[in-house]
Amino acid sequence: MGWASMAQRMLGVSIRTFSEPTAAIDPDGAVYWLTDGVAPGVALAQAVFDTAHVSVDPETGAPVSSNNPILGVRLIDLPNEPTNRDRVQARGVLYKINDVQADGVAGVTLFLRKG
Template identity: 85%
Template sequence: MGWASMAQRMLGVSIRTFSEPAAALDPLGAVYWLTDGIEPGVPLAQAVFDTAHVSVDPETGAPVSTNNPILGVRLIDLPNNPTNRDRVRARGVLYMINEPQFDGVAGVTITLRKV
């Protein structure tokens, strides 16, 4: 088993553990991917949504908090690579994609902005 497949499996375990509810269980609480912003979007079976997060400044190592929500997903769970035309609906709120940060192997953390 290569590095990429191991990373894919471990990321899958993490995302399943912390994921928002599936659309079948909670349609209003689920995460939807709107390619080119077109409603109603595709429900993401596995996605981790957080309303705010803390990151680390790479130059100083100091923690930097932000009020921007983020979405963490595996690339294979998205219908397309993220673009600035796509939208995300999470917990009933519509967001624009601000900045996707690819991990270089299997996943992406996407900084969002409320529409």
């Protein structure tokens, strides 16, 4: 098993553990992917949503918080490569994709804005 497949499997375990509920369990709490912003979207089976984001300043090591929510997903779980035209609905709120940061192997963190 190569590095990429091991990273894919490990990321899958992490996302399944912390994922939002699926649409079958909680349709209102599930995460939906709206390609080009078109509703109703596709329910994502595995996605980790966080309403606020905290990162660490690499120069000072101090925590820097942001009010921007984030969504963590595996690229293979998305119906298309993320663009700023796509939208995400999480916990009943619609978000625009503000920034896309790939981890270089299997996952992506989407920085979101309401709207």
